[in-house]
Amino acid sequence: EADIYQTPRYLVIGTGKKITLECSQTMGHDKMYWYQQDPGMELHLIHYSYGVNSTEKGDLSSESTVSRIRTEHFPLTLESARPSHTSQYLCASSRVGEETQYFGPGTRLLVL
Amino acid sequence: RKEVEQDPGPFNVPEGATVAFNCTYSNSASQSFFWYRQDCRKEPKLLMSVYSSGNEDGRFTAQLNRASQYISLLIRDSKLSDSATYLCVVTTDSWGKLQFGAGTQVVVTP
DSSP states (O other): OOOEEOOSSSEEEEETOEEEEEEEEEESSSEEEEEEEEEOOOOOEEEEEEEEEEEEOOOSOOEEEESBTTTTBBOESSSSGGGGOOOOOOOOEEEOOOOOOEEEOOEEEEEO | OOOOOEEEOOOEEEEOOOOEEEEEEEETTTTEEEEEEEOSSSOOOEEEEEEETTTEEEEEEEEETTTTTEEEEEEOSSOOOOOOEEEEEEETTOOOOEEEEOOOEEEEOO
């Protein structure tokens, strides 16, 4: 089993609120990723990081931001949640030089 | 056009039968290929990598056809526990960023 954790698992929140989705891994992986997945649809990469203080935007434009101050921690923040942000957010990590990504259990976000 | 395309299914398969499905990718520079499995409302998990020469892992066989730009997955002697969505995944850059298909749903029935 992969040692990657996400909290909260489920979140229902009102429009305009600031939220932070947490992701932590204890595998010492340098590479971490955030994906967004709607039901029945493919995963879309929204942010990634290759190490501490490294963050890049992914292929899907997102209004969220990320930070990578510690290797094990890669939080995602939405400054002002909107109903269009309703989705599942999956965090993943991998070792440098390897392509296998290990996923966390995901956060299901519902913005009312 | 999507980079990775899959038949969404569902493929309804009697227990013990064989099922096979393909995935096509549009970028001829794609470097690595994988099948991930995603159970309902769960996270994706790596099922197997796909090598140029084809490879087998128990009841699962994966093939790559670079000329026609598709990969395939075959499941023999299907089990009820094989019911899931199978995600086709490719990488197109040296950093290993993954491109996911939307998945093929397989439902194994008793």
